[in-house]
Amino acid sequence: MKYLLACALLLPTFVFAAGTAPTKAVVCQACHGEGGGKGMMAGYPMLKGQDEQYLVNAMNAYKNGGRKGGMAAVMAGQAMGLSDAEIKELAAYYAGQ
Numbered sequence: 001m002k003y004l005l006a007c008a009l010l011l012p013t014f015v016f017a018a019g020t021a022p023t024k025a026v027v028c029q030a031c032h033g034e035g036g037g038k039g040m041m042a043g044y045p046m047l048k049g050q051d052e053q054y055l056v057n058a059m060n061a062y063k064n065g066g067r068k069g070g071m072a073a074v075m076a077g078q079a080m081g082l083s084d085a086e087i088k089e090l091a092a093y094y095a096g097q
Contacts, residue, residue: 022089027078031071036094043070052095059087 021035028047031040036047047055061067063079082090 022086022093024082024086024090025093028090028094031074035097037097047094048097050094052091055091055094056087059091063087 025036028036031044032047033039036050039046058067059075059079059082062072062075063082065076067075079087
């Protein structure tokens with residue numbers, strides 16, 4: 001039983017390490033490109049390789065209205081639909097790219 005629980009807890013780490021994108025990353029791709037590596041326009045930041053905690057903080061700031069200017073209104077709309085767990089999943093995925 002202990003081994004089953006350990007495997008279940010570690011599985012998400014192996015899935016993200018293998019490069020499998022979380023389901024919600026499909027929405028991110030529209031502007032930030034596949035894997036977050038190339039923004040659709042010059043002002044769109046790359047997510048690929050960003051610090052995981054930075055991405056979590058940024059998404060939470062968008063979600064809570066703490067970021068203004070630029071595409072903040074669009075990002076706020078996207079972030080509001082994400083749970084804390086989904087934000088962490090996305091941050092881990094993009095940080096690992």
